Each structure stands twice: as structure tokens, then as C-alpha cells.
Amino acid sequence: xxxxxxxxxxxxxxxxxxxxxxxxxxxxxxxxxxxxxxxxxxxxxxxxxxxxxxxxxxxxxxxxxxxxxxxxxxxxxxxxxxxxxxxxxxxxxxxxxxxxxxxxxxxxxxxxxxxxxxxxxxxxxxxxxxxxxxxxxxxxxxxxxxxxxxxxxxxxxxxxxxxxxxxxxxxxxxxxxxxxxxxxxxxxxxxxxxxxxxxxxxxxxxxxxxxxxxxxxxxxxxxxxxxxxxxxxxxxxxxxxxxxxxxxxxxxxxxxxxxxxxxxxxxxxxxxxxxxxxxxxxxxxxxxxxxxxxxxxxxxxxxxxxxxxxxxxxxxxxxxxxxxxxxxxxxxxxxxxxxxxxxxxxxxxxxxxxxxxxxxxxxxxxxxxxxxxxxxxxxxxxxxxxxxxxxxxxxxxxxxxxxxxxxxxxxxxxxxxxxxxxxxxxxxxxxxxxxxxxxxxxxxxxxxxxxxxxxxxxxxxxxxxxxxxxxxxxxxxxxxx
Amino acid sequence: xxxxxxxxxxxxxxxxxxxxxxxxxxxxxxxxxxxxxxxxxxxxxxxxxxxxxxxxxxxxxxxxxxxxxxxxxxxxxxxxxxxxxxxxxxxxxxxxxxxxxxxxxxxxxxxxxxxxxxxxxxxxxxxxxxxxxxxxxxxxxxxxxxxxxxxxxxxxxxxxxxxxxxxxxxxxxxxxxxxxxxxxxxxxxxxxxxxxxxxxxxxxxxxxxxxxxxxxxxxxxxxxxxxxxxxxxxxxxxxxxxxxxxxxxxxxxxxxxxxxxxxxxxxxxxxxxxxxxxxxxxxxxxxxxxxxxxxxxxxxxxxxxxxxxxxxxxxxxxxxxxxxxxxxxxxxxxxxxxxxxxxxxxxxxxxxxxxxxxxxxxxxxxxxxxxxxxxxxxxxxxxxxxxxxxxxxxxxxxxxxxxxxxxxxxxxxxxxxxxxxxxxxxxxxxxxxxxxxxxxxxxxxxxxxxxxxxxxxxxxxxxxxxxxxxxxxxxxxxxxx
Numbered sequence: 001x002x003x004x005x006x007x008x009x010x011x012x013x014x015x016x017x018x019x020x021x022x023x024x025x026x027x028x029x030x031x032x033x034x035x036x037x038x039x040x041x042x043x044x045x046x047x048x049x050x051x052x053x054x055x056x057x058x059x060x061x062x063x064x065x066x067x068x069x070x071x072x073x074x075x076x077x078x079x080x081x082x083x084x085x086x087x088x089x090x091x092x093x094x095x096x097x098x099x100x101x102x103x104x105x106x107x108x109x110x111x112x113x114x115x116x117x118x119x120x121x122x123x124x125x126x127x128x129x130x131x132x133x134x135x136x137x138x139x140x141x142x143x144x145x146x147x148x149x150x151x152x153x154x155x156x157x158x159x160x161x162x163x164x165x166x167x168x169x170x171x172x173x174x175x176x177x178x179x180x181x182x183x184x185x186x187x188x189x190x191x192x193x194x195x196x197x198x199x200x201x202x203x204x205x206x207x208x209x210x211x212x213x214x215x216x217x218x219x220x221x222x223x224x225x226x227x228x229x230x231x232x233x234x235x236x237x238x239x240x241x242x243x244x245x246x247x248x249x250x251x252x253x254x255x256x257x258x259x260x261x262x263x264x265x266x267x268x269x270x271x272x273x274x275x276x277x278x279x280x281x282x283x284x285x286x287x288x289x290x291x292x293x294x295x296x297x298x299x300x301x302x303x304x305x306x307x308x309x310x311x312x313x314x315x316x317x318x319x320x321x322x323x324x325x326x327x328x329x330x331x332x333x334x335x336x337x338x339x340x341x342x343x344x345x346x347x348x349x350x351x352x353x354x355x356x357x358x359x360x361x362x363x364x365x366x367x368x369x370x371x372x373x374x375x376x377x378x379x380x381x382x383x384x385x386x387x388x389x390x391x392x393x394x395x396x397x398x399x400x401x402x403x404x405x406x407x408x409x410x411x412x413x414x415x416x417x418x419x420x421x422x423x424x425x426x427x428x429x430x431x432x433x434x435x436x437x438x439x440x441x442x443x444x445x446x447x448x449x450x451x452x453x454x455x456x457x458x459x460x461x462x463x464x465x466x467x468x469x470x471x472x473x474x475x476x477x478x479x480x481x
Numbered sequence: 482x483x484x485x486x487x488x489x490x491x492x493x494x495x496x497x498x499x500x501x502x503x504x505x506x507x508x509x510x511x512x513x514x515x516x517x518x519x520x521x522x523x524x525x526x527x528x529x530x531x532x533x534x535x536x537x538x539x540x541x542x543x544x545x546x547x548x549x550x551x552x553x554x555x556x557x558x559x560x561x562x563x564x565x566x567x568x569x570x571x572x573x574x575x576x577x578x579x580x581x582x583x584x585x586x587x588x589x590x591x592x593x594x595x596x597x598x599x600x601x602x603x604x605x606x607x608x609x610x611x612x613x614x615x616x617x618x619x620x621x622x623x624x625x626x627x628x629x630x631x632x633x634x635x636x637x638x639x640x641x642x643x644x645x646x647x648x649x650x651x652x653x654x655x656x657x658x659x660x661x662x663x664x665x666x667x668x669x670x671x672x673x674x675x676x677x678x679x680x681x682x683x684x685x686x687x688x689x690x691x692x693x694x695x696x697x698x699x700x701x702x703x704x705x706x707x708x709x710x711x712x713x714x715x716x717x718x719x720x721x722x723x724x725x726x727x728x729x730x731x732x733x734x735x736x737x738x739x740x741x742x743x744x745x746x747x748x749x750x751x752x753x754x755x756x757x758x759x760x761x762x763x764x765x766x767x768x769x770x771x772x773x774x775x776x777x778x779x780x781x782x783x784x785x786x787x788x789x790x791x792x793x794x795x796x797x798x799x800x801x802x803x804x805x806x807x808x809x810x811x812x813x814x815x816x817x818x819x820x821x822x823x824x825x826x827x828x829x830x831x832x833x834x835x836x837x838x839x840x841x842x843x844x845x846x847x848x849x850x851x852x853x854x855x856x857x858x859x860x861x862x863x864x865x866x867x868x869x870x871x872x873x874x875x876x877x878x879x880x881x882x883x884x885x886x887x888x889x890x891x892x893x894x895x896x897x898x899x900x901x902x903x904x905x906x907x908x909x910x911x912x913x914x915x916x917x918x919x920x921x922x923x924x925x926x927x928x929x930x931x932x933x934x935x936x937x938x939x940x941x942x943x944x945x946x947x948x949x950x951x952x953x954x955x956x957x958x959x960x961x962x
Contacts, residue, residue, distance in 0.1 A: 138854040178895050178922040192820020194893030197920035243820060271823045274830035283856045284819030309944035338765030339673020342752045349755035373619040375764045412675030414659050439678035441659040463790035
């Protein structure tokens, strides 16, 4: 475990003194291994071992996704069958490549993987993504041990094996599937390729994009701790979504959490709340789930956002990639849809949020600008008359009340141009905005994308918006307190 | 209240004796009023009063949606300004129209509505949809009373006022907005235009479509009870989604429920669980929410599906439009995504469902057809090797175990052709299928549409799939017991 501790520390610039000490103690090896984790993300060249001409094979899909994802570094497909694919000549072995590929993606059968890493070491490869399965998860503990030893010998950092690859949009690198290349600020680290893909695809569909997606697989070498550290320092990342079935070393986990506190919001989905799921988890990734209560307690103690399901994982990752802190729990609702306002009111009350009353003079100012049939009590109901301009004015006026911590703006119709109306608001007001948009059809999608592009979070239903607000308030309280 | 009771009874063919008695007692008036509710849905001609040439006005949008929605009856735009619009000549008054339009859509200011209904009566109009607001919800109780009296005098049934119109796809009629014209089996009745539109739009996006969408507005005449009755008899409707803030007459409600029991699944979202929301509800539709516990109790007693939010309203309406009853609570999970299987396992256990073990010989049969690294214990993990054919075979084999009540099939990748694989299964197996599809990108949408077209419900996350399964089991128990 000391290896992990070491690299966690020296990965952060502020631990420079520590870094130098370690350098003296461990020599060049430590430094190289540290830089090699960076090669997973920022590699300037990639070789794909097992690249295939058959479009149904993963070795083809990943090769294709790297190219179509817009990667600008050098790409070397390798397969002993040779041939041509997607305009590239396929190398028949790694050794044929004249330069050293910085990163290697491995998609060959498990019994060929150790040999591949041996060759990769000889070729100067710095990091490898092992897609291939058939290791620890298939009870081949020995094979995985041998893989790790070979990698260590050559100072190669390993992602996987048995993983779904890695995407890092700042480097336009999509060594994974399905293809996701929209740049954004959410990083996803996952022990389930499917959960990672789902969160990533939702983020793309919503116009948000991702900074990175990393499928952990068996976590033979690189684990969630290394990756939390990486994304914590990564300027492109504003929130980190994490799906894990077991934690690599409880103490290490706490250390990372302590050091990175106050950190970027880390949203964790960890199943295994029930005995049945713990059993299934053992068979999936050989993860020992541990006691759910202990983990919950740790998250609470250190300000990690602990979630129960995929919807929450996505919603909170989205929300926290836009907003990190609010001043308190006073919520004002502004809506064009009376019904949605009432639904949000129920949710806010049940969530322990305070449905505040506006200062009287502000209320009167708002009232003067609206039709008689509109309600200016919280929730402010602009009714079907609402336009982008009316929303803009009402939100601006409301924000003058210093007691307003969060403004939940609900768009309940195909409302034109409301995105720009919200984007035009002062940043100070935007920092209090949570949007809910429903019943808006195509316009809803267009306006949602605009707002997401400007860092304003938009949720598709009152309950999902309020659920995020509740977590935002809890999280803010933690880091204020 | 007797009016309502009367028409509820005679709306059902099996109450023919009762119908005849009532005919004797009330004469022709009762029969006409009854048939007039049908005119809201099945009108052979429609006039739009307040049709506008300005694309931003509702009077234009609704006129356009009626035409673009594919309505094949006669359409008469009416506006005192006259002119031409969308290839139609605009009549300057209702009286100019030579035939009697069966249905009238009213989009003029509230102070012109009573006069409009007076004229409509003289023209032989049978039913009217009053979009216009400015009645009871704006404290103009008298105006609404006057509207209702005028309508009654002319035997015109009224939907609204202050509503978002009506859509009925079997008649290709979309007198509402946004435009929704995909035929399906979900009926939506809502006191919130936005909630109705949201559920409808989701159903369209998911490839399901709707049978009808009715926005209740102020429920001056036609209320949710009339509409539940209508859709209960409607061959195109398999589940009914209902959003209401207050119930029109508690006793009437119970009567309808009793009579229609066992009925089509009715899924009800009724906010007002908290005091704050009850207050907001008063100002929205002047609905008195009533005690939440009483309503919850009624739903439980009579087998209505009571939900808490928009997501559940849509998910359950979708699910119940496909499946109505299962034999018990034994769930088998079949997945390609280990992580999703574990998440579903947690959810099933927490929901009190039974994660059954397959009979040993069936388990062995399945095992023989799979790779060694696959797990055949529940959840059955087919791993990334899974194909449509493997899924089909495993589901087929599993269904041979008579103890299996529900098979939760999780597709956790861009899996090709899995829709057809599920559709090919025997109907008896399909009746046990609940699908979860995530992380599948474009293929997910394509395959989901296929399955929805064949009446197999598909959910986008394990928690949402299991949440429906839980309700399905509860509902089935109620109607079995």
C-alpha cells in the first residue's frame, strides 16, 4: 500500500517538500510512475493492440472511436493479422512501430496480455489500458498478479484489466465505447462500464459533456484514489462522479478524502446496501462491499456526496459541476406552471428547505409588473402569460432580497429564449439559480443546452431539481461549517 | 351532484337498464349531454374561436396544431378580424358557418366567452373547450357561473375554462399545445397543462404515444370523474395518468372508483402533501386539497396507484399500459452489466421483492450455454459477451421455471437487435418482462422504441425499473386478492 500513498502525495504541487523527500528515498522510479499516470490521459501517441478490421469486434470499435473522437496524436493499430483498417496500415507487432507509443490499449485475449505488456515495456510504453477480461474476475488471480508484476518491472501504469477504457476530452481521446467526445466539466470514474457510459451519454445529450470517463475494471494498479487525485487537480473538471463496488484500502481512502478537503464535489454511488447485492458484487468485481453504514458515515464525515442510484449520480454530478455552494436554505420558486410550482413546494417542504417570503417592497415591485391573475406569493406563478422577459425581470427583482439563497425557476411550457434571459443575469444571481424545465418539447432541449453551456443546471422535473437543491444545501453547510 | 352521478352511470353500456330508467326520468336532455361529452373527443368538425394569424398567439398555435395534427374532420377558424390563415379563410363569426360545428375551441378574452357560448348554442355546437382564463382562478366566480349556466341552457358540455385543451389521437385531434399526435395507449387527465404536456411528450419521445390528453382547467363542468369513465370505456386506452389538485366531490370519486373496479390502472399524482403546497394549490386552481392521508387511504382501498412525483406518474403510466398483472413477487434479473445488476439487486431487496433462485436443472442448462466467467446465480450476469441471441435463449430458459413471476432484463451497452429478440418471445414470457436499458446511446433509443411498440415496458435505470415492478406487484396482489 505504500506505493499508493506515495503517489497520492506527490501528485499535488503543494506537497513539493514531501515530493523531494520521496525523490531522495525512492529515486527516479517514483517520479516516472507518477508521470505515467498522466500518460493515461495526456498521451501524445496511442497503440491499439488487437485492432480489428471486423466492425463487430471491440478492437475495431475502440480504434474507430479514437480516430472519430478527434484524437490528434499518433495512432498505431496493431494486430498480428496485419492488413489495413480505416485508412491505417495495421502493424503486425508492437516492435514494428519505430517510435515509442506513450499509451497502449490492449484488446487481445487474456492469455496474450502479459506477453504484450512485456513487449510494451521493451518498446518504452508508459501506460496501458487493459480492456481484456479473464483475470481476477474469472478467478485467474495468478494471471493478474503476473500482469501487475510485469507492468511494475517496466514502470508501466495499468488501467484495468477487465475495463471499458478511458475517455479524456481535453486530449480528444476516446479509448472506450460508446464514443463520447463532447468537452465538459464532469469526470466519471466507474467500476461499471455501463454506469460510466450512461452518465456520460446523459451529459452529452443534455449539452453538458464530460472532462473524462474512466472505467476502473479490476483496479489491479490504478484505482479510484489515484483518479480522484488526478481529477481534483484537473482544471477541466468541476465535479467527480464515482461508481464503486468496493474501496481500495479504507485507510487510503480516508487519507485522500482528508487531503483533498475542501475538494471538488465527489458524488459516490456505491451499491451493496443489502446482503443480496453484496453477494452479487463479489461475483462481479470480487469487491468486498464492506458495511454500508461505515461507508455512509465516512462520506458524511468528510463531505462526500453519497447517492443511492444512477439518476441521483447523474443529477448531482450535473448540478455540482455548475454550483458548489449556496448561502443557506431559503428557496424562492418562480414558475409559469402552477401545478409544477405546487409539486416543487411539496418537495421543498419535505426536504426541510425554507420556502421564504420576499420582502414586502420587493413583492410589491414584482406584483406591479404582472397581470392580476398572477400570484406573487412563493411560489410566484407567472401563469401561461410568462415570457423570457418577464422571467428575467422577476428573477432580477427577487434576487434583490438578500435573504434569497436559491431561486428555483420552473419553465413549464415551450418557452422561447428563456435560456438567454437566464444567461444575461449577473453572475451573482446565476450562482443562485437552479432551473427546472418540463413540458417544453424541442424548445426545452434547445434552451436547456444553452443554459448548460453557461453553467446553469437544468433538471427535467420538480422532484429532481429539489432533490439536488437539498444536497447542495447540505454540502454548502458542510463546507461553511 | 346528481347530474354527475347520472351521467357516470349511463356512460357504461352495462348500465343499460339504469340508462333507460334515467331516460324516462330526465328525458332527452340527459342523453344529449351524455353524447356531448363524446363530442369533445370524437367531434367530426371543429371551430376555433379566436384563431389568429399571429404565430405567437395561442389562437394560432391551436389552430395550427389541429391541422398539423392530422385532423380529418372539418375545421373552421373564426375571428372577428377575418382574413386568411394556413390556407383557410377565417370566418368573422360563428353564425357565418353554414353547418353546425360539433366542437368549439374558445381562445378569446374571458369577457367574450359567455357571449360566444350563447352563439355556439344557437349554432348547434355540442361541446366546447374553453382555453381562456380569467374565471374562478382570477376570483371571477360570477363569470364562471354565468358561463356554466349558458352552457347548460344550450346543453353544451364544457372542458375548462382556463385549460390547455384536449388531444385525442384516435380522432387525430390535437386542440392543445405542444402538438402531440402519436397514437398510443396512455390517457392523461391533468389539472396542470404542463404536467400533461410533459407526460405526453415523454411518451412520444419513448415511442409509446398517447390515446388522449385532457387538461382539466377549472373543471367547471367536465371533471376527472367523467374523463376516467370515458377512458375506462375507451378501447384505445390501457392506463390512465391523472394529475389533480383537488377531487370533484369525494363521494362521487368513491362511487366511480367502486363501479370501475377492477378497472384500468389509474395512476394519480395529487400534490398537497404539505401545508405550503395546499396553500399554493388554493391560489392555482382554487382546489381544496383535502387531507393527504384520507386520499392515500382511498387509493389504497380501491386499488388506485398513488404516486409522489412526475417521474413516477410517467413511469407507472408507461409500465401499466404494457403490463397489468403478474403472478407474484419472484424476480429474476438477467443483465450484461454486472454493476447495473447489483444496483437492481439492492433496489429489489429494499422493495421487498424476492430475488429467487432458479431450479437447479434450469440453472445448469443456462450455465452450459454461457462462458465460464458468466454468473448464473440471480442476477444472471451475461457480461460484455452478451448478444441478442444469448439474451433470448437465457430468458426463454429462465421462463421455464414456473416460480419466475417477473424477469428484469437489463441491457447495459449499445446492444444490437435486442428489441426483436424480446419481441420474438412467446406472449406468456413477454407478460413477465420488464426491461431496463442504459448506457446504450442511439441503439438504446432504437431498441426501446421497438419494444414499446410491442407493449414491453423499458425503463432507463435500474431504480426506475424496480420502482415500477414494486407497484406492479402491489397492484397485482390487490386485484388477485
